[in-house]
Amino acid sequence: MSGKRNFVDKATHSADQLFDLPSSTILVLRRSLLQWYGNSGRVLPWRQSRKPYSIWVSEIMLQQTQVKTVIPYYERWLTQFPTVEALATASQQHVLKAWEGLGYYARARNLHRAAQVVVQQHAGQFPNQLEAVLALPGIGRTTAGGILSAAFNQPLPILDGNVKRVLSRVMALQVPPKQAIEALWHWSEALLDPQNPRDFNQALMDLGATVCTVKNPACLVCPWRTDCRAYHLTMQDELPLTENRSPVPHKMIGVGVIWNDRGQILIDRRRQSGLLGGLWEFPGGKIEPGETVEACIQREILEELGIEIEVGDRLITIDHAYSHFRVTLNVHHCRHVGGEPTPIECDEVRWVTLAELDQYPFPKANTQIIAALHQHLSP
Numbered sequence: 031m032s033g034k035r036n037f038v039d040k041a042t043h044s045a046d047q048l049f050d051l052p053s054s055t056i057l058v059l060r061r062s063l064l065q066w067y068g069n070s071g072r073v074l075p076w077r078q079s080r081k082p083y084s085i086w087v088s089e090i091m092l093q094q095t096q097v098k099t100v101i102p103y104y105e106r107w108l109t110q111f112p113t114v115e116a117l118a119t120a121s122q123q124h125v126l127k128a129w130e131g132l133g134y135y136a137r138a139r140n141l142h143r144a145a146q147v148v149v150q151q152h153a154g155q156f157p158n159q160l161e162a163v164l165a166l167p168g169i170g171r172t173t174a175g176g177i178l179s180a181a182f183n184q185p186l187p188i189l190d191g192n193v194k195r196v197l198s199r200v201m202a203l204q205v206p207p208k209q210a211i212e213a214l215w216h217w218s219e220a221l222l223d224p225q226n227p228r229d230f231n232q233a234l235m236d237l238g239a240t241v242c243t244v245k246n247p248a249c250l251v252c253p254w255r256t257d258c259r260a261y262h263l264t265m266q267d268e269l270p271l272t273e274n275r276s277p278v279p280h281k282m283i284g285v286g287v288i289w290n291d292r293g294q295i296l297i298d299r300r301r302q303s304g305l306l307g308g309l310w311e312f313p314g315g316k317i318e319p320g321e322t323v324e325a326c327i328q329r330e331i332l333e334e335l336g337i338e339i340e341v342g343d344r345l346i347t348i349d350h351a352y353s354h355f356r357v358t359l360n361v362h363h364c365r366h367v368g369g370e371p372t373p374i375e376c377d378e379v380r381w382v383t384l385a386e387l388d389q390y391p392f393p394k395a396n397t398q399i400i401a402a403l404h405q406h407l408s409p
């Protein structure tokens with residue numbers, strides 16, 4: 031058997047294997063990572079702050095969104111809602127409008143509700159006890175660890191996507207991370223520097239974001255190269271292992287821009303629960319097999335809003351990808367023919383002018399419909 035094979039047998043890990051790095055190696059890993067962070071860590075706006083509210087906002091925005099996208103949203107947010115009280119007393123529509131374009135809108139709704147809890151139950155002070163933080167809407171274990179370590183320097187581990195990837199490689203994990211979550215938490219906790227958890231966690235995130243990247247990890251400049259098992263096994267490009275994914279579903283949707291005789295457009299507010307909850311949209315729904323776009327729009331509008339419409343010209347076709355599916359929106363101008371719009375499958379309906387549309391929070395795909403309307407109808 032080759033030397034490499036022996037190394038694999040001894041050094042790779044499955045989900046049920048325990049952390050076996052010697053404490054001397056752990057100390058070296060901590061020191062080298064913190065030293066690297068001192069020289070190469072990113073300068074980010076929320077790192078200038080020790081305020082739990084600012085750090086909390088950044089942590090929620092950074093869930094599933096990249097740093098460069100988050101920065102302008104973060105800065106605008108703190109101008110619009112400078113304190114937890116300001117956020118707690120804002121309307122949901124105002125909050126969703128500030129979040130518009132950032133995606134995963136449950137984050138904004140939960141942040142808003144959590145701000146109200148902080149004001150009502152914690153006198154406006156963000157709690158510094160793990161259990162109380164975990165009880166807030168929208169905060170799981172890694173977000174709680176991120177906030178409490180950054181704001182209060184508490185020794186709590188984190189396990190976001192970047193950290194999972196780094197640890198899967200350092201430990202040469204031989205199963206997809208999803209199948210080894212407990213082991214990954216265990217490793218994140220064991221490596222965490224109890225003397226300096228704030229910088230250690232930030233450094234670990236930076237390592238994943240800038241060096242141990244998804245593609246082409248920069249191992250030659252990595253502070254952990256000496257002890258990284260994936261690097262020694264030349265497996266850094268193969269790890270972490272991925273789950274076998276089924277093809278992404280594709281939904282065809284018919285959408286109506288419904289006009290009344292006064293030149294107003296009908297919009298509806300989505301139910302609070304579920305995808306894009308609380309946002310406004312142009313009504314429509316899924317095209318059934320064998321159904322035309324026009325027939326779909328007519329049927330959906332009758333079922334969801336109880337009104338008769340006449341479907342006219344196509345306005346625009348939009349392809350949009352969400353995390354677990356893709357949609358194609360087939361958007362048509364429509365004319366209101368009869369019946370009073372009723373929110374049968376939504377929370378609210380409103381007739382608005384084209385100019386008023388900009389006041390409402392819409393999902394990203396719908397903002398393209400608004401842009402098309404402005405373009406087509408401008409003199």
Ligand code: SF4
Nearest residue numbers: 242249252255258266
């Ligand atoms: S040596 Fe390479 S694979 Fe290992 S942690 Fe560093 S960048 Fe990632």
